[in-house]
Amino acid sequence: xxxxxxxxxxxxxxxxxxxxxxxxxxxxxxxxxxxxxxxxxxxxxxxxxxxxxxxxxxxxxxxxxxxxxxxxxxxxxxxxxxxxxxxxxxxxxxxxxxxxxxxxxxxxxxxxx
Amino acid sequence: xxxxxxxxxxxxxxxxxxxxxxxxxxxxxxxxxxxxxxxxxxxxxxxxxxxxxxxxxxxxxxxxxxxxxxxxxxxxxxxxxxxxxxxxxxxxxxxxxxxxxxxxxxxxxxxx
Numbered sequence: 001x002x003x004x005x006x007x008x009x010x011x012x013x014x015x016x017x018x019x020x021x022x023x024x025x026x027x028x029x030x031x032x033x034x035x036x037x038x039x040x041x042x043x044x045x046x047x048x049x050x051x052x053x054x055x056x057x058x059x060x061x062x063x064x065x066x067x068x069x070x071x072x073x074x075x076x077x078x079x080x081x082x083x084x085x086x087x088x089x090x091x092x093x094x095x096x097x098x099x100x101x102x103x104x105x106x107x108x109x110x111x112x113x
Numbered sequence: 114x115x116x117x118x119x120x121x122x123x124x125x126x127x128x129x130x131x132x133x134x135x136x137x138x139x140x141x142x143x144x145x146x147x148x149x150x151x152x153x154x155x156x157x158x159x160x161x162x163x164x165x166x167x168x169x170x171x172x173x174x175x176x177x178x179x180x181x182x183x184x185x186x187x188x189x190x191x192x193x194x195x196x197x198x199x200x201x202x203x204x205x206x207x208x209x210x211x212x213x214x215x216x217x218x219x220x221x222x223x224x225x
Contacts, residue, residue, distance in 0.1 A: 035214075037162075045154075045162065045205055047214040059212045095161055100152060100209060101173070103161040 002026040004096045004104035011110045012086055022079040022096030022104055029077035030054070033099050036070060036081050038092035039106075048094070049081065063089075086111045115140045115208050119217035126196045127225045134191045134220045136206035141186035142169075150210035153182055153191045156219075157202040165204075166191065198224055 008020040020036070036048040049070040050059045058070050069082040079096055091111045096104040116139040126132045136151065143149045153166035164173040166182035169189060179194045193200055201224055207216040 044218050045207070045216040047216070050212070050214075061213045100207065100214070101164050101167070103163065106161050 002098060002102040004098065004102060006094065006096050006104045006107035009094065009107035009109045011112065013113050014087060014111055016086055017082070017084045018086060018109060019083070020081040020094055020096075020107060020109070022081075024077045024079065024096075024098070027098070029072075030074035034070075034072060034079045035097050035099060036079075037095045037097055037100075037103075038090075038109075039095070040089075040092040043092075046092070051079070083109070088112065114213055115142075115211065115215050117206055117208055117215050117217040119204075119206055119220050121220060122218075123221040123223065125223045125225050126193075128197060129195055132193045132196055132222060134193075134204050134206075134222075136184075136189045136191070136217050138187045138189070138208055140210075142208050142210045143186040144210060149184070149186065150208055151182075151184065151189050152207045152209055153180075154205045154207065154216075155200075155202050156205065157199075160202075162205065193222075196222075196224070200224075 003025045005023045012018045033052050035050040051070045055072050067085045071080045088111050093106040093108050095106045118137045120135045142151050149169040151169045154162040156162045170182045181192045203219040203221050205216050205219050
């Protein structure tokens with residue numbers, strides 16, 4: 001059974017940084033591209049970033065380009081999202097997803113002073 | 114960016130009846146490989162999204178065959194036959210043809 005477990009969320013002040021992790025199990029992690037999708041409170045789904053199976057290619061939505069970095073450690077079957085210069089509009093539940101097929105339970109990130 | 118437009122915003126259905134949700138894309142989602150990259154998800158209350166339909170008409174593993182997807186290059190429909198209480202939640206269509214991947218604003222299904 002595929003399992004994706006996010007961690008690292010919480011309350012952070014504007015302008016600060018936070019790093020999310022997603023521990024994957026139940027499949028060969030190194031064979032799959034991965035992505036982060038977020039959902040602001042009471043809002044819809046918003047794609048954030050994608051990374052290829054080997055980490056060689058990454059893609060970001062414009063609003064996070066230059067601030068967020070998606071990465072992966074295939075030896076640890078773990079996906080990351082480094083978020084810098086956080087803004088209030090980054091407040092959301094962040095989901096780790098195996099190429100939009102399987103989704104984690106989500107982790108809440110609140111950016112507020 | 115490809116805009117995904119869903120209708121209606123909400124739908125109320127009697128158990129056992131059918132429901133249809135529409136989704137329109139601002140650009141053709143038909144790839145040159147013949148695959149149409151539209152996906153359907155259900156987000157049950159308090160839960161993460163779950164995949165229902167992939168590549169327009171393919172049922173995801175474990176999803177009841179009461180769910181079906183159809184469409185053309187830009188107009189898509191999710192049909193739920195014999196609606197059950199467990200089908201409540203918000204349904205999203207999404208396009209995975211090109212970056213940035215985008216989703217519709219969602220359709221809330223309620224039970225009468």
